[in-house]
Amino acid sequence: MIWRLHPDYPELFPDPEEADPEGLVAVGGDLSVRRLLAAYRCGIFPWYGEGQPLLWWSPDPRCVIVPERFRIPHTVRKEVRKCGFTVTIDRAFREVVLRCASTPRPDQDGTWIMPEMVDAYVRLHELGHAHSVETWDGDELVGGLYGVGLGRAFFGESMFHLRPHASKLALVRLMEWLETRGCRLVDCQMATNHIMRYGAECIRRHVFLQLLRRALGEEI
Secondary structure, X not given: OOEEEOOOOOOOOOOHHHOOOOOEEEXXXXXXXXXXXXXXXXXXXXXXXXXXXXXXXOOOOEXXXXXXXXXXXXXXXXXXXXXXXXXXXXXXXXXXXXXXXXOOEOOEOOOOOOHHHHHHHHHHHHOOOEEEEEEEEOOXXXXXXXXXXXXXXXXXXXXXXXXXXXXXXXXXXXXXXXXHOOOOEEEEEOOOHHHHOOOOEEEOHHHHHHHHHHHHOOOO
């Protein structure tokens, strides 16, 4: 049975261990700041497409990076050293989200980042809960990523690149920045060949939830 979220109780979510076999936990609700923060604290995130209702997920297994096990492949280390790009943090949050939504991907038809989702994450950013990393070639934004930071956990949402290696550099700088903030857990949601090269691992949902509770118990 899939829960339908009540509009008057934005902080009420079911136990993610009650998700269906695909990881679907609940349907409905809204993208208010209170509901989004409650979802992330429960290990749940929104993901839906055009014409679909608002869907909330907690997949099993879960792909994560434990920061002390993050590794930079040797070839990537050489590539980002030679690329000549510059990197900033939280300089162009909305632009990064919009680029993530509009940049074509070979394995994806359309985008799950709806206009209302852009606005929702910008609100989180304005309140200090969401962050972006921007990669620049001169004054041109050529890559980046964004996600949500709570406690000592960071929830990666999406990345893009318009130049080779631009998103790789953004990821490397993100991990360096998170290390300075004492981050203990990076949620990658679902595994890709790209992220697994950096030391990401797939763990069972109940283990992820245990790690998340510990990470949320400490403020950055």
